[in-house]
Amino acid sequence: MKRLTYLKNVVTLKLNEEKCIGCGACVEVCPQAVIGINGVNRAWIQDRDACMECGACNRNCPTEAVSVQAGVGCAAAVINTMLGREPSSCCCTLESCEGTENQGKTSCC
Amino acid sequence: MSLPSLNQPFVVGVVETPVGTVPQISSALTWRDHWGTIKARWGVGRMDYTIEPGIYALGNPGNESPVLVTANYKMSFDRLREALSGRNAWILVLDTDGINVWCAAGKGTFGTEELLHRLILSGLTKIVTHRELVLPQLSGPGVAAHQVKKLSGFRVHYGPIRAVDVPSYLDSGLKATPEMRVKTFTLRERIVLIPIELVAAFKAVLLILLAFFLLGGLGGPAGYWANAINYGLFASVALLTAVIAGAVLTPILLPILPGKAFSFKGFITGILAAALLLVVRHPDLTLWPGRLETLAWFFLVPACAAYLAMNFTGASTYTSLSGVKKEMRLALPLEIGAGVAGLGFWLTSRIIA
Structure with a gap:
């Protein structure tokens, strides 16, 4: 089955490539596979609209490279x-x- | 140091450790555990479905056995232990006020602070020789793994989302497959959430049903009680149908209903429900009371279904707060407007009848 997706172009997720050290903590913790690691070993947002703003990436980023206004979509x-x-x-x-x-x-x- | 009480119904024995007597638990659930799950799904005693926080021994763990962390919502605890049949492990239960892992992490109670606190209280450093913890992936919004490492020396490994995947995660040397890391929302996962939505909807709607029944008696053409049984009872049935459309059909049909916004999906099931109701009712459309009553149900039922479907965003696993706010800015005024208009049409149809 195709994955369910919600409204487009609304989420507050931001990534600061310069701060990213490529540790992959955000990739591991994201429950929607929003973030990937690219060819030069840095995080990149591969599926922005799938983001549910749970804040797990933000919380687990050791360099504050990922930010999101976390909240529950309720x-x-x-x-x-x-x-x-x-x-x-x-x-x-x-x-x-x-x-x-x-x-x-x-x-x- | 504080160890959980041995006097809990699911404790099957004891395990002696350097810090004292730790309650032993089994992965086999009893009828009592299953009955507890069913009650919680229907909202009975759900806010008090807790176990004591602290360290538990699953089977006969030793000082090198893995440590799995979970919430003190009994259902979370049960899902984890039942997945670990035939294994030995330590289970560290955090105090999340009886809230599940995901909601507690969002709230911050399943968080870095509570984890560090519970590590100290449980005496875990004297129970195991390693410094590794396996946390559910969905606790990520509350726990900062790098801070836990820095402040306690324990390395946090985010395990899979679903407890059933924990055995293969452990067997593969703490490696999760990409499938284990993505939160699904399958038909089965949606269906188990329906009872709690229904209970909440009924609590809100019961008085309204009664009000519609009694208001149905007003106006013509027959006496009060004859009218109430004709128009009022039908109004109550119509609203119940709207509840079923919004809180049952919409969750079940979620992936195949058109649109992205939950309220739009609920609007569609509401329109279908209203059409079905009028086929059953076949009001006299040559006269104004029948026309207005028809109009009323085409406003009220979709509005109610859309509202309830919108509330299912909180139970769903993929909606963002920004998205929900955007959806609500348009949907909520429309739902309220349609509800008020529908009520107006219905009351008018009763008065002029």
């Missing part, structure tokens, strides 16, 4: 946040606003 969390609900056992929310350290982090069931 409509219920977005709605709960809009309604100003507190995170609880039944509700997922986006914990804080963009621009802070926990940008888009969810508190999810």
